[in-house]
Amino acid sequence: GQQVMQIPQYQHVQEGEDFTTYCNSSTTLSNIQWYKQRPGGHPVFLIQLVKSGEVKKQKRLTFQFGEAKKNSSLHITATQTTDVGTYFCAGPGYSTLTFGKGTMLLVSP
Amino acid sequence: GAGVSQSPSNKVTEKGKDVELRCDPISGHTALYWYRQRLGQGLEFLIYFQGNSAPDKSGLPSDRFSAERTGESVSTLTIQRTQQEDSAVYLCASSSGRAGTQYFGPGTRLLVL
Numbered sequence: 001g002q003q004v005m006q007i008p009q010y011q012h013v014q015e016g017e018d019f020t021t022y023c024n025s026s027t028t029l030s031n032i033q034w035y036k037q038r039p040g041g042h043p044v045f046l047i048q049l050v051k052s053g054e055v056k057k058q059k060r061l062t063f064q065f066g067e068a069k070k071n072s073s074l075h076i077t078a079t080q081t082t083d084v085g086t087y088f089c090a091g092p093g094y095s096t097l098t099f100g101k102g103t104m105l106l107v108s109p
Numbered sequence: 110g111a112g113v114s115q116s117p118s119n120k121v122t123e124k125g126k127d128v129e130l131r132c133d134p135i136s137g138h139t140a141l142y143w144y145r146q147r148l149g150q151g152l153e154f155l156i157y158f159q160g161n162s163a164p165d166k167s168g169l170p171s172d173r174f175s176a177e178r179t180g181e182s183v184s185t186l187t188i189q190r191t192q193q194e195d196s197a198v199y200l201c202a203s204s205s206g207r208a209g210t211q212y213f214g215p216g217t218r219l220l221v222l
Contacts, residue, residue, distance in 0.1 A: 033210060042200055042213040043152070088152065092208035095165045096142060101151035 002027050002093045006100035014108050019076040021103035023089035030092055032065055032072045037102070038085040079107045113214035115201050121220045122191055130186045130217045134203030141178055142211060143186050144200040145170075152200070158184060159207055191221045 003026040013019055023032065031050045035043040047056055049065035049072060056063045060083075062075045076083055086104045090097040114133040122128050134141050143155040154168040158178040169175070173191075178184040188195055198218050202211040 035211075042216050043202075043211075045210050045212065048210060090211075095159070095207065096140075096154065096157045097208055097211060099152045099154075104149075 002091070002098050004089060004091055004098045004100040006087075006089060006103050008103055009101065010104045010106075012106040012108065013079050015081060016078050019079050019083070019105055021074050021087050021089075021105075023072045023074075023100055025070045025091050025098075027091075028069050030069075032069075033090045033097065034063060034072075034074055035088040035090065035099075036085050037088065041085075043088060076105075079105070081107050081109055083107055113201055113203050113212050115199075115214040115217050117217055118215060119218045119220075121222065123222055124193060125190055127187065127189045128191055128219065130188075130199050130201075130219070132184045132186070132201030132203075132214060134182070134184070134201070135212055137181075138203035138205055138212075139181050140204045140207060140209065141184050142202045142204075143176055143184070144202065145197045146200055146216070147197045155186070155199075188219075191219075193221050195219060196221045 005024045007022050031048055033048045034046040036046055037043045047063050052069050053067045054065040060077045064073045072089055084107050086102040088099050088102045090099045116131045139160045141158045145153040156176045157165040173189045176186045198216040200213055200216045202213045204211045
């Protein structure tokens with residue numbers, strides 16, 4: 001079945017440093033979604049990418065969808081302590097979304 | 110409603126007891142999902158309801174787990190004869206269609222002693 005893999009599993013940065021998480025699918029995706037889960041919270045939808053090569057920005061967050069629509073990345077510029085949490089990517093599977101296992105980001109002040 | 114709601118928010122039970130968890134999806138959302146999330150882990154898909162279609166139960170870990178949904182409204186997840194390994198956060202999500210953006214509830218934190 002479809003697999004969605006994320007790397008790294010965990011990253012610890014100093015506030016102000018950049019951060020990137022990568023998402024790779026075993027199959028071509030019609031779209032990819034990104035979610036953020038704060039510690040103790042629930043996943044919250046961030047964005048959806050649909051087009052090949054699409055790049056979208058949300059303030060310091062940059063999301064990219066690969067040309068082959070099998071990979072995606074989320075880059076955070078100049079991290080802040082409010083960026084702490086786990087970032088999940090998800091792609092449409094047979095009947096629902098298939099979530100990656102997430103990248104946990106820890107930011108030290 | 111304004112968002113997905115779940116109850117109870119926390120549940121402590123003894124090993125061997127049955128528990129029932131409830132999810133109220135966003136009004137009008139035809140799709141409803143249940144996930145299990147163990148501490149520090151990712152989202153483990155359990156079951157998916159889409160309208161009046163037969164649910165996708167492929168993620169249920171054992172026959173102790175079952176779920177029901179009445180039409181396009183409330184869903185209940187039942188765990189029979191709970192075991193300590195069932196301790197986790199159980200998240201419910203709803204969306205307006207298959208593989209659409211999912212809106213998650215706050216979860217039920219289950220602790221089996």
